[in-house]
Each structure stands twice: as structure tokens, then as C-alpha cells.
Amino acid sequence: MGEKIDRRIAKTKEAIFHAFESLIAEKNFEDITINEIADRANVNRGTVYFHYRDKYDLLNKCMEENLNNIISVITTINSDGETVDLIQDSFLPVIRYFQENQSFYASMLLNKGIPAFRVRMSEMVASHITIHINMDGDNQNYSKEFLTQFMTSAFVGVIEWWILNGMPQSPEYFAEQLWGLLKRNQVIN
Template structure:
């Protein structure tokens, strides 16, 4: 009985989340109401409040879910159970992830009421860069913090431009060109 209940709860939560995401693609976040979310999800207001405190809780859940998926797209596990960071050899896995989730990212990045999404994405990207940045060669003259912010902002800016402009280049082209720019600027080895 517990498994069935858990599945129903998970399905209801997911339905509410997907309804919220579809509303974000149609209107500004600030204009979305709990009633609209409930109507779209075909549940009552109380059900929405049972699962989420308010629309900000729903937004934060949404942001964390998709950014965690972004991180998962950049790693894999080898035969020994060790985590392998795919970003060490190519940006293609993460660019393909953005392509596969284009609808969500265009909604979040184009919605002026959600600056927290871009900020959180930038925070994740810069923390990853901070771990992997090459501070040798020409880069040793620079502050690691400044370099990390510069490169993180450039990466997120390119992804934002690519998504908001309907992906004018293939994922392979974007991945190769970004990789080349990072290599040229000695950000990666």
C-alpha cells in the first residue's frame, strides 16, 4: 500500500511542477497564482499547498531539479563505481542536455521575474570552474577568483545566448567552439 501512495504523491508533485513550468513559459513568474497552478494541474489549491509552501518553494524545487540534472549530465560512473567528470574532455554532454531541455531553459532564462535561476546556474558553473581551472602559464598573473567569475559568466552568457536565440548552431559546434576558447585561454589543460 505504501508504494502505491508514494507513487501517487510523486505523480501529483510532478504534475504540479510540470503545470508550473508550462505557466512560466506563458507568463511572468510574478503574475502566476496558486489557483492557476492548481487549475492547470487539475488539483485543488490545498493539494498544491500540501506539497509546496508557495510558488517560491515551487520555483526553488524546479531550479534545483533542473540544475541537478545539468550536473548529472556532466558525470558518469566507471566500472569501479568511480565518478568520471565528462567536462574534462568535452562540453558536448552538457550542451546536449541544454538542447534536450530547451523548453525549460528558454522559459526560465527569458522570464524576467526569475533572476534567481540565472544566478544559481552561474554559481554552479563557477564552483565547477574553480575546481578545474588551470592557473599556470599566462593565467598565473591573474586572480583565481576573477578568472573563475570571468569564465563562468562567459560560459553562462554563451549558453543563455544560444538557448534564447533558438540554438542557431548545433550542440557539436557550440561544444567544440567553447572548448577551443577555453583551451586557447588556458582555462583547461
């Protein structure tokens, strides 16, 4: 019986997320109301408040889930409980994830009411770059922090450009180009 309740809760939360994501695609975050989210999700207002404190809490949970999905595409946990990168010779899985979720990412990046999304995405990318950047060779005369921020801005900026311009290149071509640039700049080996 407990399993049915869990499934119902999961379905309700999923409906609320989808309603919220579709509203974000249509209007600025600040203009969205809990009533609109509830109506679109086909639940009552109290149900939304049962799961989320307010629309800001819902936004944070939505951003967290989607950014965690990116992490799950690029990492796994080994038998020792350590996080292991799956990205060894291609960004293609990540780029395909962005392609599959283009509507959400375009909405979040375009919506002027949500600057926190780009900031969080940048923080996530920076933490990954910091781990992988090679400070030897051409990079040895630079500050690691400076290089990390530079490459983070470039990475997030080019992803944003690709998504917001309707993905003018195939995911394969885009991933290959991005991989080459990061490799050339010693962010990946």
C-alpha cells in the first residue's frame, strides 16, 4: 500500500514540475502564480503548498533536479562509493541531454526572472573544470582560478548560445567542437 502512495506523490510532483516548466516557457517567473501552477497541474492550490513552500522553493527544486540530471549523465558511483566521471572522450551524452531538454533550458536561460539558474549552472561547471584542468604546459603561467572562470564562462556561454539559437549544429558536431576546444585549452586530457 505504501508503494501506491509514493507513486501518487511522485506523479503529483511530476505534474506540478511539468506545469511549472510549461509556464516558465510562456511567461516571466515573477508573473507566475501558485494558482496557475495548480490549475495547469490539475491539482488544488493546497497540494502545491503541501509539497513546496512557495514558487521560489519550487523553482529551486526544479533547478536542482535538472542540474542533478546533468551530473547523473556525466558521473557514476563506483563500488567504493566514489564518484567517477563518465566523460572520457566525448561530451555527446551531455549535449544530447541538453537537446532532449531544450525547452526547459531555453526557458530557464531566457527568463530574466531567473538569473540564479545560470549562476548555479556555472558553479556546477566550474567545480568540474577545477578538477580536470591541467595546469602544466600552456596553462602553467596562469592562475587556476582565473582559467577555471574563463573556461566556465566559455563553456556555459557556448551551451547557452547553442540552445537559444535553436541548436544550429547537430549534437555530434557540437560535442566534437566543444571537446576539441576544451582539450586544446588543457581542460580535459
